[in-house]
Amino acid sequence: MPVRVVESSAPSQVSGASSGNTLPQACSLLTVGQTFSGTQNVSSLQNEKDEAWRVNVCIQGCDLDHGYLCGTMEALNVPMADTPVVTFWEGEIVDGKNYTFFTGKWEATPEDDIRHWTKFPSFSPLLSRVEADGGKTLDLSSYQYIFMRWKEQYFVNVGEDCGLTIAGFYYVCFSCSDGSISGFYYDPKSSPFQKLELKATNAGRSGFSFSTYEFQ
Numbered sequence: 001m002p003v004r005v006v007e008s009s010a011p012s013q014v015s016g017a018s019s020g021n022t023l024p025q026a027c028s029l030l031t032v033g034q035t036f037s038g039t040q041n042v043s044s045l046q047n048e049k050d051e052a053w054r055v056n057v058c059i060q061g062c063d064l065d066h067g068y069l070c071g072t073m074e075a076l077n078v079p080m081a082d083t084p085v086v087t088f089w090e091g092e093i094v095d096g097k098n099y100t101f102f103t104g105k106w107e108a109t110p111e112d113d114i115r116h117w118t119k120f121p122s123f124s125p126l127l128s129r130v131e132a133d134g135g136k137t138l139d140l141s142s143y144q145y146i147f148m149r150w151k152e153q154y155f156v157n158v159g160e161d162c163g164l165t166i167a168g169f170y171y172v173c174f175s176c177s178d179g180s181i182s183g184f185y186y187d188p189k190s191s192p193f194q195k196l197e198l199k200a201t202n203a204g205r206s207g208f209s210f211s212t213y214e215f216q
Helices: 110-117 121-133
Strands: 035-041 052-063 068-075 085-093 145-155 169-175 181-186 194-201
Touching: 035 181, 052 194, 068 145, 110 121, 110 169, 110 181, 121 169
Parallel strands: none
Antiparallel strands: 035 052, 035 194, 052 068, 068 085, 085 145, 145 169, 169 181, 181 194
């Protein structure tokens, strides 16, 4: 979902070497076609009133072997938009093999990474190892949480002059137990720590689905 610019249980080897198989476990709720619904709080520091946009997410592709995920994000009640705003995003799954907890791009420093990851309670058991090497020696294959970064690539149904930005990216934590997703948006030019909260839905699996879009 584009963001308005404003001015202004532990893994099996937290303390041991990696076994070489660090890919996250397969999860039935992290598959192509799965949908999620929730909100993103976009309140700025200058605005004391909470403002949240309703958000729908649909997974379009998932390749755990290569740490890849992609999908669409639809923001509904965006004040400056006449219609829901849809973006296409690509995700990096933190697995110690393809991607670590250190972003290394998108203007994010290791300090930024730690500052955002530590906002997830499930990250606490991993902190010391991540500070040491980004988590390269962690075995996350049996962990009940999957950490990711989502980077929006382009607007699907509106132009870039819509008044919104997709310059930043999301730090994301996915719960394998209930399919819930929490995330924090990072962009130095936008309100900090905009929180994304989503829950898995049955849309598309019981007669309901989001709109379909043709990607070019």
